Amino acid sequence: MKKILFCSILLISIIIAAGCKSKSESEATESSEEASVESSEELSxxxxxxxxxxxxxxxxxxxxxxxxxxxxxxxxxxxxxxxxxxxxxxxxxxxxxxxxxxxxxxxxxxxxxxxxxxxxxxxxxxxxxxxxxxxxxxxxxxxxxxxxxxxxxxxxxHAQVMWVRTDLLEKYNLEVPKTWDQLYEASKKMKEDGVYGVSVPMGTNDFMATRFLNFYVRSAGGSLLTKDYKADLTSKIAQDGIKYWIKMYEEISPKDSLNFNVLQQATLFYQGKTAFDFNSGFHIGGVQANSPQLLNSIEAYPIPKVNESDPDYGIETxxxxxxxxxxxxxxxxxxxxxxxxxxxxxxxxxxxxxxxxxxxxxxxxxxxxxxxxxxxxxxxxxxxxxxxxxxxxGTAIGYENGPSIQAGIMTNRHIIEEMFQDIISNGTDPMEAAKKAEMKLNDIFETVAVN
Amino acid sequence: MLIKKFDYARWLFVMPAIIVVGLLFVYPFLSSIYFSFTTKNLLSPNYQFVGLDNYRKVLADPDFWNSFFNSLKWTFFSLAGQVLVGFILALAIHRIKRFKWLYRTLLIIPWAFPTIVIAFSWQWILNGVYGYLPNLIVKLGLMNNPPAFFTDSTWAFVCLVGINIWFGAPLIMVNVLSALQTVPQEQFEAARIDGASSWQVFRFITLPHIRVVIGLLVVLRTIWIFNNFDIVYLLTGGGPSNATTTLPIFAYNLGWGTQLLGRSSAVTVLLFLFLLTICLLYFYIIRKWEKESK
CATH class of the missing domain: 3.40.190.10 (Periplasmic binding protein-like II)
Structure with missing residues (x-):
């Protein structure tokens, strides 16, 4: 009798426990569902x-x-x-x-x-x-x-690097340029019918000339902004950079690049019209879409420096x-x-x-x-x-001394592009044009910037 | 004593037009005037009242004067070219006896295209790398290198004006042609019987009949060309080196390029005052012509 009673109690306990468990499980499931519903309800x-x-x-x-x-x-x-x-x-x-x-x-x-x-x-x-x-x-x-x-x-x-047409380098028996002077010499040699060594974009509807000038200046450890966030286009390295790109434009680049924006510049490389260009890995997709036959003939290398022995300062990221x-x-x-x-x-x-x-x-x-x-x-x-x-x-352009609104203004107002156009179209002296651009930028910094 | 009752119905009908005009014209106009006296810029929510400071800065800015003179040149040459070409085309079509409708339709085509299509088409035609025309010039051996139509300051301006003449002349042509058709034929016949030369017929019969129409067209086209933004912006963006920067482009660059909306508003107010003066002058002359013809 005791055994029957014990077994009965045990059975009832098991059933109750099972019932409780299944209830708590179902409650948990329900509450989880509720939570899920709630979370769906939360986001609306x-x-x-x-x-x-x-x-x-x-x-x-x-x-x-x-x-x-x-x-x-x-x-x-x-x-x-x-x-x-x-x-x-x-x-x-x-x-x-x-x-x-x-x-x-x-x-x-x-x-x-x-x-x-x-x-x-x-x-x-x-x-x-x-x-x-x-x-x-x-x-x-x-x-x-x-x-x-x-x-x-x-x-x-992504970061800016130098893109090279390796087939043209081989054709002209040239090494990958490591300095700006080597790039100039190589570009000059590689200029042939329908192909330009390099294109120097300066359109005022983009910041490409600022970017190219920044390549040169950063490669020597300089900056387009001073430490107290003033425009710096009159330093020796900035002036060297301005003169370098003017020379590249006048002797090598297609003349229309004076008005080029990023897409027009990149399209030249995509279509095999330039031997060198500067861009990120996006160039791969562009070449693949426009000239798939060139996909095996392009490669990326570090941006040149003023002197081969200069340290890597980091350029544009x-x-x-x-x-x-x-x-x-x-x-x-x-x-x-x-x-x-x-x-x-x-x-x-x-x-x-x-x-x-x-x-x-x-x-x-x-x-x-x-x-x-x-x-x-x-x-x-x-x-x-x-x-x-x-x-x-690298850093964003002008962020070498930390993020600043001045860097954004310098990049987005296209005053550096106007400066390049002024030098090329009007023959303005690079130093004079740079001073004018510096004044313009600093004027806007004062008006808009709140540090 | 008669008491005039207020006519609510009249105001009810006029109100939608007043609201639309108020929202689309009066508010932007008044806000431009207001902002021109402030340091308003697009990036900062706070601005201050600075009186005439923006006007002083704008008038002392050599780029403003460069844009102003570019606008004058752009308007004068475009208008002169459009009127001349449109007038010649209208006179030519007026004399054609057969298929007049066909020529008229063909010549109006440029006017029918959206500006964006025109701008991109001409950019493609004149592009120094891929462009059809520069490469044709090189292939024909006329030049060793493709001419840089949009890169050379002088060429860029000439190309812009040329494209604007090509674009705007059909409108002048259609209107002048309509006016020519209203000139009484018997006057021409009488003149010929009297032995008048072609020039005399044109000078003393044709021109007096159509000059009011031409005058009105000149007023409208002056305002449109002076204020034109899209074709210049799309073709050259004001470059190279501001060689084609007209006042609307200058105002846009100030407002949306440098975000100095206060200074940009000052430019637009000056632009408005200048155009108002020109239009008053034009209307004075047209009214004089109208009185003469009566």
């Missing part, structure tokens, strides 16, 4: 993203992640608008005055401080912590650090960031979407849209087999090494 609202990834694969990659995010969060709607980088600057500066800015956007590195100065962005410390602050390169993060706040998250990096705008009514949604873009699968797919062109800003991605398997990366392993080294050493 329409957000607008502006980006400048106008090429097909990058555009598709971002759209795919947005579609997935909207599927995960049915109450969220993401509207994506694209603009060229040049249009983007006008778009946000004018939009800021009318309140017509997006929730989330890409930005050029040297514009972020201008945005911060305009009180247009929100800090992203919490998002960075969620993605993992340690994963990011500190150089890239610090470009938008104001006091203890980070106002942007670097999405990808672009850590292209994402920012979230203060006007956003759904900053939580924008931040969650930003995190989604950095999820490994999405991020890898995004980088694969332009292999070697976009280098990761977070560690360990390059060790991922899926990253290494890409055919273009395998073919351009040397180029990727050169660019990766350049990324680590």
């Amino acid at each position: 609202g329409d957000i607008v993203m502006w980006h400048s990834f106008t090429q097909g694969p990058r555009l598709e990659s971002i759209q795919k992640t947005a579609d997935q995010f909207m599927k995960d969060h049915p109450k969220v709607n993401i509207k994506i608008e694209t603009f060229s980088w040049n249009d983007f600057y006008t778009k946000w500066t004018t939009g800021l005055n009318s309140g017509n800015v997006p929730d989330i956007s890409t930005a050029l590195p040297n514009q972020v401080i201008e945005m911060v100065n305009s009180d247009a962005l929100i800090p992203l410390n919490d998002t960075i912590d969620k993605i993992g602050k340690d994963k990011f390169s500190s150089n890239a993060l610090d470009e938008a650090k104001v006091q203890d706040n980070y106002f942007s998250i670097p999405l990808y990096s 672009s850590n292209v960031p994402l920012v979230i705008w203060k006007n956003s009514k759904h900053a939580d949604v924008a931040k969650a979407f930003l995190e989604k873009l950095f999820e490994e699968g999405n991020y890898l797919e995004f980088l694969d849209a332009t292999p070697v062109g976009m280098l990761p800003t977070i560690d360990n991605i390059t060790d991922n087999p899926a990253y290494k398997e890409n055919e273009i990366r395998k073919q351009f392993e040397h180029a990727e090494e050169v660019i990766t080294k350049a990324v680590k050493e």
Whole structure:
């Protein structure tokens, strides 16, 4: 009887325990579902993203992640608008005055401080912590650090290097130039029917002449800004740089490059019209699309120096960031979407849209087999090494002494391009033209800049 | 005593037009005047009242005067070319007896194209590297190197004016042609019977009949050409070295390039005052012509 009673009690206990367990499990499941529903409910609202990834694969990659995010969060709607980088600057500066800015956007590195100065962005410390602050390169993060706040998250990096047509080098039995003088000599020899040694772009609708002058000045350890953030175009190295590019323009470059912007300049290389050019790994995709027969004949090398023995000072790196705008009514949604873009699968797919062109800003991605398997990366392993080294050493133009609004103004106002055009078209003395440009820049610094 | 009742219906019908004009014209106009007295810039939310400081800086800026004289040259040569070419084309088509409609349609085509299409087409035709025309010149052995149409200051200006004449002459042609068709034929016949020469017929019959139309066209085209932004901006961006920078481009560069919206507004106010003076002068002359013809 005792046995029957014991067995009965045991059975009842087991049933009760099982019941309790299944109840607690189902409660847990329910609460998890509730939480999931709640989290879906938490994220709701329409957000607008502006980006400048106008090429097909990058555009598709971002759209795919947005579609997935909207599927995960049915109450969220993401509207994506694209603009060229040049249009983007006008778009946000004018939009800021009318309140017509997006929730989330890409930005050029040297514009972020201008945005911060305009009180247009929100800090992203919490998002960075969620993605993992340690994963990011500190150089890239610090470009938008104001006091203890980070106002942007670097999405990808690239750096300016020298691109060379190796078939033409072989044809003319030339070595890869390591100094600016060697580049001049090689370019002169390689100028043949339909091919220019190098093109020197100076259009006032872009900052290409500023970039080229910065190459020369940085290669000797100089800067276009003084330590107290004044324009410096009259230093010896800046004057040497100005005269060097004027000589290159007059003797080697196509005359129309006086009005070239970045795309017109790059198109010449894509179509095999220039033997040397300066750009990032994006040149690979451009050549592949325009002249695939030349893909085996291009290679990247470090930017020349004044003297071969000069140390590597680092030249121009672009850590292209994402920012979230203060006007956003759904900053939580924008931040969650930003995190989604950095999820490994999405991020890898995004980088694969332009292999070697976009280098990761977070560690360990390059060790991922899926990253290494890409055919273009395998073919351009040397180029990727050169660019990766350049990324680590360089900064945005004018950021050698730290981020500043003056660097953005100097790059985006095209006054240096006007200076070059003045020297070429009007025969103005380089020093006189440089003084005039310096005055103009410093005048704007005083009017607009708040340090 | 009659008490005039307020007519609400009248105001109700007019109100939409007043609101639209107010939003699209009066507000931007007044805000431009207001900003021209401030340090307003696109990047900073705060600005200060500085009185006439922006005007002083603009008038002391050599680039402003360079742009002003470029605008005068651009307007004068474009207008003269458009009127001359348009007038000649209209006279020629007026004399054609057969297929007049075909010629008229063909000649109006440039006017029908959007500016962006025109700008990119001409850029492609005149491009110093790929351009059809420069390469043709080299292939024909006329020059050793492709001419730099948009890189040389003088050539860039000449090309711009030429393209603007090609673009704007059809409008003049169509309007002059319409005016020519209103001239009474019996006056021509009477003149010929009296032994008048072709020049005399043109001077004393044709011209007096169409000069008011031409005058109005000149007023409108002066304003349009002086204020023209798109074709210059798309073709040269004001370069090389500001050789083709007209006042609207200068104002744009100040406002959106350097973000100095206050100073840019001062330029636009000066531009408005100048055009207003020119238009008043034109209207004075046209009114005089109208009185004479009565």
